[in-house]
Amino acid sequence: MKFHVLTLFPEMILQGLNTSITGRAIDSGYISLEAVNIRDFAENKHNRVDDYPYGGGAGMVMQAGPVCKAYESVAGDMEKKPRVIYLTPQGSVFTQAMAKELAAEEELVFLCGHYEGIDERVLEEIVTDPVSIGDYVLTGGELPAMVMIDAISRLVPGVLSNEESAQFESFQDSLLEYPQYTRPAVWREKEVPPVLLSGHHQNVEKWRREQSVIRTAKRRPDLLKTAELTPSEQALAEK
Ligand code: 6GU
Numbered sequence: 001m002k003f004h005v006l007t008l009f010p011e012m013i014l015q016g017l018n019t020s021i022t023g024r025a026i027d028s029g030y031i032s033l034e035a036v037n038i039r040d041f042a043e044n045k046h047n048r049v050d051d052y053p054y055g056g057g058a059g060m061v062m063q064a065g066p067v068c069k070a071y072e073s074v075a076g077d078m079e080k081k082p083r084v085i086y087l088t089p090q091g092s093v094f095t096q097a098m099a100k101e102l103a104a105e106e107e108l109v110f111l112c113g114h115y116e117g118i119d120e121r122v123l124e125e126i127v128t129d130p131v132s133i134g135d136y137v138l139t140g141g142e143l144p145a146m147v148m149i150d151a152i153s154r155l156v157p158g159v160l161s162n163e164e165s166a167q168f169e170s171f172q173d174s175l176l177e178y179p180q181y182t183r184p185a186v187w188r189e190k191e192v193p194p195v196l197l198s199g200h201h202q203n204v205e206k207w208r209r210e211q212s213v214i215r216t217a218k219r220r221p222d223l224l225k226t227a228e229l230t231p232s233e234q235a236l237a238e239k
Contacts, residue, residue, distance in 0.1 A: 010035030059116030087141030091130035114143030
């Protein structure tokens with residue numbers, strides 16, 4: 001998977017993702033990451049890429065020209081045009097299902113906005129997927145792009161070790177993960193649930209599934225609509 005990020009803050013993207021699992025995935029070639037500085041395509045001698053909004057109002061708007069040229073520097077020569085994800089609070093909310101779909105692409109372009117947004121005319125020409133990461137407002141699209149790249153990368157074959165991918169994910173079956181414990185067995189007088197020390201694998205699995213149902217009902221009742229629960233699990237969720 002090749003990720004291309006169009007941004008005014010390329011160092012933020014590179015520093016953020018050259019670490020941990022994504023950093024290892026880049027080093028071993030399972031993914032590649034290119035950050036393109038939109039400012040390199042400024043069309044004036046002061047290197048400005050924003051201007052006042054037509055119609056007035058607060059803030060500045062990123063100009064169509066530099067954004068389009070940055071895009072063309074990446075995709076201009078591509079035979080098959082890549083999907084272009086525009087990070088914006090006005091987008092569709094990012095989900096694990098979207099991460100799965102995007103992980104099947106060969107290349108992806110992420111366009112990060114700043115200021116009050118980007119001239120709509122260039123968005124109409126190049127953006128295929130306007131995406132938000134949730135209902136809150138951030139100062140720019142860089143952190144959302146990093147969030148998406150992280151979520152997509154871990155679905156690319158080879159990025160996670162067998163051990164890491166064996167971890168059952170939240171949302172895989174519409175339930176949140178069960179709680180985890182490690183040594184010591186007693187910490188500040190708090191004991192690890194005894195079933196986990198019992199060595200009885202079936203009972204452990206049953207307890208974990210119950211904890212997932214209880215936790216989901218309490219924290220994310222919206223997820224239960226799509227979960228497939230047995231009658232006894234249904235009863236647990238309603239307690
Ligand atoms: Cl994609 N961008 C910004 N600026 N804020 C956000 C967001 C994106 N998603 C949630 N908040």
